[in-house]
Amino acid sequence: MTLLHTRRGFTLIELLVVIAIIAILAAILFPVFARARENARKTTCMSNCKQMGNALMMYYQDYDELLPRRQIELPAPFTYNGYNHSKLLWYMALEPYHKSTGVMNCPSSGKVWKGNYSGDTAYGINTHLSLAAGDMPLAKIEYPADTLIIAEADWTRSTDDYGYSNSYFLSIPFHVSRFIPQRHMEGANIVFVDGHAKWYKIPLDPSYTGSGSVKLTMPPPGVKWYADGSK
Numbered sequence: 648m649t650l651l652h653t654r655r656g657f658t659l660i661e662l663l664v665v666i667a668i669i670a671i672l673a674a675i676l677f678p679v680f681a682r683a684r685e686n687a688r689k690t691t692c693m694s695n696c697k698q699m700g701n702a703l704m705m706y707y708q709d710y711d712e713l714l715p716r717r718q719i720e721l722p723a724p725f726t727y728n729g730y731n732h733s734k735l736l737w738y739m740a741l742e743p744y745h746k747s748t749g750v751m752n753c754p755s756s757g758k759v760w761k762g763n764y765s766g767d768t769a770y771g772i773n774t775h776l777s778l779a780a781g782d783m784p785l786a787k788i789e790y791p792a793d794t795l796i797i798a799e800a801d802w803t804r805s806t807d808d809y810g811y812s813n814s815y816f817l818s819i820p821f822h823v824s825r826f827i828p829q830r831h832m833e834g835a836n837i838v839f840v841d842g843h844a845k846w847y848k849i850p851l852d853p854s855y856t857g858s859g860s861v862k863l864t865m866p867p868p869g870v871k872w873y874a875d876g877s878k
Contacts, residue, residue: 679729682832688754689831689846692769692799695750696836696844699797701770702744704842712785714796714840716738717777717816736815737772746751753799755830771800771817771825775872789876791840793869799835819872822856826864837870 678780692740719735751760753769760768773796776783779781788794802825813823820825826834827849835849847867855863872878 653837685755685832688865689836692755692831692836693752693844693846695753695770696797696838698745698750699741700838700842700844702741703796703838703840705744707785708742712782714776714785714788715772717772717774737777738768738770752829756799756801760807768815769799769812770797772797772808773814774818774870776874777816783874785840788840789874792841792843794871794876795837796840797838798818798827799830799831799837801826819866819878821852821866823835823855823861823863823866827866829862829864837867 650657703715707713715737717737719740721735725777728870730746742748742750748760751768751770752758756769757768765876775796776788776796781827785791792877798817800817812868817825827837829835829851831846834846836844836846849864849867852863855861857863864874
């Protein structure tokens with residue numbers, strides 16, 4: 648006599664348990680994956696900063712240990728990456744040393760610089776060390792390993808007070824149109840005058856009460872902005 652065995656299907660409770668387990672695993676793993684992705688972007692951005700730091704070292708050697716200016720007014724326009732320009736900006740001066748416009752693009756910024764001086768750059772230079780009016784000798788920087796020269800930068804207005812639509816320079820105190828953002832895990836990458844780069848946690852400005860999605864930040868503690876190390 649042949650016995651017939653019937654296969655029992657899943658009950659509703661068992662299916663709900665499986666779904667619950669999958670949901671729990673997803674809740675655990677998705678933040679891990681997101682953090683891993685952001686870590687990769689942070690690493691790419693840090694590579695950009697290190698390349699800019701190396702470019703600075705070569706620039707110092709070629710220009711008698713002078714820091715690059717924020718911008719230089721030119722007597723006649725010139726063509727750069729297919730765009731006509733009347734000013735030589737700091738990142739144009741450094742590009743011959745790192746040889747890549749991609750260095751100016753942070754993968755977490757959502758902006759892509761196309762080579763024009765009014766475009767979407769992801770980094771800004773410290774304007775307290777690089778004013779267009781004159782050159783800053785490296786020897787005048789009291790604490791080169793602690794003094795910021797380039798950092799990730801962001802802006803929230805279509806154009807700033809100078810008519811530019813990017814954040815190619817930074818100054819303190821920060822204001823809503825130009826600041827260092829919390830681009831990587833509540834922090835940002837910074838290049839120092841001595842050429843090294845480091846990630847810093849960027850604090851939010853508790854006094855900012857503006858509306859919208861803007862999160863105005865404050866300069867990171869311990870980082871100097873002036874040649875004499877006063878701030």
